[in-house]
Amino acid sequence: MFPDRIERMILDGNMNGKEYYKGAPETSLDDADDAVRSFFVYCAEAGPESCKFAVKGDNAKGVERRYLRLLQKLESAPLVLSDLRLPYPFIITKGIVMGKLYLAAYDPLGNFPPLAAMLAALDRGDAAAFFTPEEYAEAVKDSCSEPSAGGPNPFYNIGEPLQLVTCVDVADRYNIKTVEQYENMVKAQEALSTYGGRKYALQNGGSCIGMSIYPPASQRFEGM
Numbered sequence: 001m002f003p004d005r006i007e008r009m010i011l012d013g014n015m016n017g018k019e020y021y022k023g024a025p026e027t028s029l030d031d032a033d034d035a036v037r038s039f040f041v042y043c044a045e046a047g048p049e050s051c052k053f054a055v056k057g058d059n060a061k062g063v064e065r066r067y068l069r070l071l072q073k074l075e076s077a078p079l080v081l082s083d084l085r086l087p088y089p090f091i092i093t094k095g096i097v098m099g100k101l102y103l104a105a106y107d108p109l110g111n112f113p114p115l116a117a118m119l120a121a122l123d124r125g126d127a128a129a130f131f132t133p134e135e136y137a138e139a140v141k142d143s144c145s146e147p148s149a150g151g152p153n154p155f156y157n158i159g160e161p162l163q164l165v166t167c168v169d170v171a172d173r174y175n176i177k178t179v180e181q182y183e184n185m186v187k188a189q190e191a192l193s194t195y196g197g198r199k200y201a202l203q204n205g206g207s208c209i210g211m212s213i214y215p216p217a218s219q220r221f222e223g224m
Contacts, residue, residue, distance in 0.1 A: 001221050021221060023170035023208050025200070029189060032196035035105040039112055040064040053116040053123075070123050071097065079127035092130050097122065099199040167208040168215050174208045182206055 019026050040063040043051035054063055074094040081090040100118070104111035114132050121129030167174070176182050185205050190197035214220075 001219075020166075021170060021173060023167075023174040023176070025204060026188070027192075028204075029193035029196050029200055032102070032105075032193040032200070036101055036195040037064065038108060039101065039105065039115070040067065042108070042112060043116055051113070051116045052120040066123070067101075067119065070119060074122070079122065079125065079130075081127040081130055083128075090127075090130065092122065092127055095198060098195060102196040102199045163207045164213070167211040168213060169221065170208055171214045171220055174211070176206065176209055182209065 016025075016027050019028070037060070040060040043054045043063045044058050044060045046054060048054045048056055053066065055066070058066075071094045074092065074097060078094075079092040081092060097119075101115065104115045118129050118132075176185055182205075186198065186201040189201035189205055193200065
Protein backbone atom coordinates (compact mmCIF):
# COMPACT_ATOMS: atom_id res chain seq x y z
CA MET A 1 0.00 0.00 0.00
CA PHE A 2 2.88 2.39 0.80
CA PRO A 3 5.86 1.47 -1.42
CA ASP A 4 7.41 4.93 -0.98
CA ARG A 5 7.82 4.19 2.74
CA ILE A 6 9.65 0.90 2.26
CA GLU A 7 13.44 0.80 1.94
CA ARG A 8 14.21 -2.76 3.02
CA MET A 9 11.87 -5.67 3.74
CA ILE A 10 12.24 -9.18 5.15
CA LEU A 11 9.77 -11.61 3.59
CA ASP A 12 8.81 -14.06 6.33
CA GLY A 13 6.80 -16.46 4.18
CA ASN A 14 5.78 -17.07 0.60
CA MET A 15 2.20 -16.57 -0.47
CA ASN A 16 0.45 -15.89 -3.73
CA GLY A 17 -0.64 -12.26 -3.40
CA LYS A 18 -3.56 -12.50 -5.82
CA GLU A 19 -4.96 -15.50 -3.98
CA TYR A 20 -4.52 -13.89 -0.56
CA TYR A 21 -6.39 -10.71 -1.48
CA LYS A 22 -9.25 -12.74 -2.96
CA GLY A 23 -9.46 -15.04 0.06
CA ALA A 24 -8.75 -17.98 -2.25
CA PRO A 25 -5.62 -19.85 -1.06
CA GLU A 26 -5.37 -22.20 -4.03
CA THR A 27 -1.63 -22.96 -4.03
CA SER A 28 -0.57 -22.59 -0.39
CA LEU A 29 -0.36 -26.36 0.06
CA ASP A 30 1.72 -27.19 -3.01
CA ASP A 31 4.65 -28.50 -0.94
CA ALA A 32 2.83 -29.42 2.27
CA ASP A 33 3.01 -33.19 1.78
CA ASP A 34 6.75 -33.03 1.11
CA ALA A 35 7.22 -31.19 4.40
CA VAL A 36 5.05 -33.65 6.31
CA ARG A 37 6.68 -36.70 4.72
CA SER A 38 10.07 -35.47 5.92
CA PHE A 39 8.96 -36.83 9.31
CA PHE A 40 8.79 -40.35 7.90
CA VAL A 41 12.18 -39.91 6.21
CA TYR A 42 14.01 -38.60 9.27
CA CYS A 43 12.27 -41.04 11.61
CA ALA A 44 13.44 -43.99 9.53
CA GLU A 45 16.97 -42.58 9.31
CA ALA A 46 17.13 -41.99 13.07
CA GLY A 47 15.88 -45.47 13.91
CA PRO A 48 14.02 -46.57 17.05
CA GLU A 49 16.80 -45.28 19.34
CA SER A 50 16.01 -41.66 18.44
CA CYS A 51 12.54 -41.92 16.87
CA LYS A 52 10.13 -43.96 18.95
CA PHE A 53 7.73 -44.50 16.07
CA ALA A 54 10.40 -46.26 13.98
CA VAL A 55 11.05 -50.00 13.75
CA LYS A 56 14.55 -51.33 13.27
CA GLY A 57 15.41 -51.75 9.60
CA ASP A 58 12.41 -49.71 8.45
CA ASN A 59 12.50 -47.18 5.64
CA ALA A 60 10.42 -44.02 5.19
CA LYS A 61 7.64 -45.92 3.38
CA GLY A 62 7.41 -48.37 6.27
CA VAL A 63 7.05 -45.57 8.83
CA GLU A 64 4.39 -43.93 6.66
CA ARG A 65 2.44 -47.21 6.33
CA ARG A 66 2.47 -47.59 10.12
CA TYR A 67 1.16 -44.05 10.45
CA LEU A 68 -1.64 -44.72 7.95
CA ARG A 69 -2.61 -47.89 9.84
CA LEU A 70 -2.82 -45.84 13.03
CA LEU A 71 -5.13 -43.37 11.28
CA GLN A 72 -7.35 -46.27 10.16
CA LYS A 73 -7.56 -47.54 13.74
CA LEU A 74 -8.52 -44.10 15.03
CA GLU A 75 -11.11 -43.68 12.30
CA SER A 76 -12.92 -46.83 13.39
CA ALA A 77 -12.26 -46.46 17.14
CA PRO A 78 -11.15 -43.00 18.39
CA LEU A 79 -9.31 -42.90 21.72
CA VAL A 80 -10.70 -40.98 24.71
CA LEU A 81 -8.51 -39.02 27.11
CA SER A 82 -10.45 -38.41 30.30
CA ASP A 83 -8.99 -36.66 33.35
CA LEU A 84 -10.89 -34.80 36.06
CA ARG A 85 -8.26 -32.03 35.95
CA LEU A 86 -9.11 -31.27 32.33
CA PRO A 87 -12.10 -29.12 31.30
CA TYR A 88 -13.66 -31.97 29.28
CA PRO A 89 -12.72 -35.37 27.82
CA PHE A 90 -10.63 -35.23 24.63
CA ILE A 91 -11.68 -37.45 21.74
CA ILE A 92 -8.57 -38.33 19.75
CA THR A 93 -9.64 -38.86 16.16
CA LYS A 94 -7.93 -39.47 12.85
CA GLY A 95 -8.40 -35.83 11.86
CA ILE A 96 -6.89 -34.49 15.08
CA VAL A 97 -3.78 -36.66 14.74
CA MET A 98 -3.37 -35.66 11.09
CA GLY A 99 -3.60 -32.02 12.14
CA LYS A 100 -0.98 -32.60 14.83
CA LEU A 101 1.52 -33.96 12.29
CA TYR A 102 0.77 -31.16 9.80
CA LEU A 103 1.38 -28.46 12.42
CA ALA A 104 4.51 -30.25 13.71
CA ALA A 105 6.13 -29.75 10.30
CA TYR A 106 6.29 -26.01 10.99
CA ASP A 107 9.04 -26.69 13.57
CA PRO A 108 10.42 -30.16 12.85
CA LEU A 109 13.52 -29.97 15.06
CA GLY A 110 11.46 -29.22 18.13
CA ASN A 111 8.27 -31.09 17.29
CA PHE A 112 9.23 -34.32 15.53
CA PRO A 113 10.79 -36.19 18.53
CA PRO A 114 7.79 -35.72 20.89
CA LEU A 115 5.44 -36.36 17.96
CA ALA A 116 7.12 -39.73 17.34
CA ALA A 117 6.70 -40.69 21.00
CA MET A 118 3.04 -39.64 20.90
CA LEU A 119 2.32 -41.68 17.76
CA ALA A 120 4.00 -44.76 19.23
CA ALA A 121 1.91 -44.43 22.40
CA LEU A 122 -1.33 -43.92 20.49
CA ASP A 123 -0.49 -47.00 18.44
CA ARG A 124 -0.43 -48.90 21.76
CA GLY A 125 -3.80 -47.38 22.74
CA ASP A 126 -2.30 -44.95 25.28
CA ALA A 127 -4.46 -41.82 24.98
CA ALA A 128 -2.70 -39.99 27.84
CA ALA A 129 0.38 -39.55 25.65
CA PHE A 130 -1.51 -37.28 23.25
CA PHE A 131 -0.28 -34.29 25.27
CA THR A 132 3.35 -33.69 26.18
CA PRO A 133 3.82 -32.97 29.92
CA GLU A 134 4.07 -29.26 29.06
CA GLU A 135 0.87 -29.30 27.00
CA TYR A 136 -0.89 -31.25 29.73
CA ALA A 137 0.11 -28.71 32.38
CA GLU A 138 -1.03 -25.88 30.09
CA ALA A 139 -4.42 -27.53 29.46
CA VAL A 140 -4.97 -28.06 33.19
CA LYS A 141 -3.92 -24.49 33.97
CA ASP A 142 -6.22 -23.02 31.32
CA SER A 143 -9.18 -25.03 32.61
CA CYS A 144 -8.71 -23.57 36.09
CA SER A 145 -7.91 -19.98 35.10
CA GLU A 146 -10.18 -16.99 35.27
CA PRO A 147 -9.59 -13.64 33.57
CA SER A 148 -7.89 -11.20 35.93
CA ALA A 149 -8.73 -7.50 35.92
CA GLY A 150 -5.91 -5.49 34.40
CA GLY A 151 -3.84 -8.56 33.50
CA PRO A 152 -3.44 -10.79 30.47
CA ASN A 153 -6.56 -12.72 29.58
CA PRO A 154 -5.76 -16.47 29.77
CA PHE A 155 -8.52 -17.11 27.23
CA TYR A 156 -6.96 -14.80 24.61
CA ASN A 157 -6.75 -16.58 21.28
CA ILE A 158 -4.15 -15.21 18.86
CA GLY A 159 -6.09 -16.79 15.98
CA GLU A 160 -8.92 -14.28 16.39
CA PRO A 161 -6.98 -11.08 15.53
CA LEU A 162 -5.15 -13.02 12.79
CA GLN A 163 -8.51 -13.95 11.29
CA LEU A 164 -9.76 -10.36 11.52
CA VAL A 165 -6.64 -8.93 9.83
CA THR A 166 -6.87 -11.45 7.00
CA CYS A 167 -10.57 -10.88 6.42
CA VAL A 168 -10.26 -7.09 6.45
CA ASP A 169 -7.47 -7.44 3.86
CA VAL A 170 -9.76 -9.59 1.73
CA ALA A 171 -12.68 -7.17 2.33
CA ASP A 172 -15.69 -7.98 0.14
CA ARG A 173 -13.69 -10.05 -2.37
CA TYR A 174 -14.22 -13.26 -0.40
CA ASN A 175 -15.58 -15.79 -2.86
CA ILE A 176 -17.16 -18.42 -0.58
CA LYS A 177 -20.81 -17.55 -0.09
CA THR A 178 -22.62 -20.90 -0.13
CA VAL A 179 -22.30 -24.33 1.47
CA GLU A 180 -21.58 -25.84 -1.94
CA GLN A 181 -18.72 -23.39 -2.55
CA TYR A 182 -17.28 -24.23 0.87
CA GLU A 183 -17.48 -27.98 0.22
CA ASN A 184 -15.76 -27.50 -3.14
CA MET A 185 -12.99 -25.50 -1.45
CA VAL A 186 -12.43 -28.28 1.12
CA LYS A 187 -12.28 -30.90 -1.65
CA ALA A 188 -9.82 -28.78 -3.62
CA GLN A 189 -7.52 -28.38 -0.61
CA GLU A 190 -7.68 -32.10 0.14
CA ALA A 191 -6.76 -32.83 -3.48
CA LEU A 192 -3.73 -30.55 -3.14
CA SER A 193 -2.47 -32.15 0.07
CA THR A 194 -3.23 -35.54 1.59
CA TYR A 195 -1.85 -34.60 4.99
CA GLY A 196 -2.57 -30.88 5.21
CA GLY A 197 -5.61 -30.26 3.01
CA ARG A 198 -8.40 -30.75 5.50
CA LYS A 199 -6.59 -29.03 8.39
CA TYR A 200 -5.79 -26.03 6.19
CA ALA A 201 -9.29 -25.87 4.75
CA LEU A 202 -10.99 -25.97 8.15
CA GLN A 203 -8.57 -23.55 9.78
CA ASN A 204 -7.85 -21.06 6.97
CA GLY A 205 -10.17 -21.69 4.06
CA GLY A 206 -13.45 -20.76 5.72
CA SER A 207 -12.18 -18.14 8.12
CA CYS A 208 -13.96 -15.19 6.45
CA ILE A 209 -17.39 -16.76 6.04
CA GLY A 210 -20.01 -14.46 7.52
CA MET A 211 -17.59 -11.58 8.05
CA SER A 212 -18.94 -8.20 6.99
CA ILE A 213 -16.29 -5.86 8.40
CA TYR A 214 -14.68 -3.87 5.58
CA PRO A 215 -11.96 -1.21 5.69
CA PRO A 216 -12.65 2.31 4.45
CA ALA A 217 -11.76 2.99 0.83
CA SER A 218 -8.58 4.84 1.84
CA GLN A 219 -7.20 1.66 3.44
CA ARG A 220 -8.12 -0.88 0.81
CA PHE A 221 -5.48 -2.53 -1.33
CA GLU A 222 -6.78 -2.80 -4.87
CA GLY A 223 -3.59 -3.89 -6.63
CA MET A 224 -2.88 -7.19 -8.40
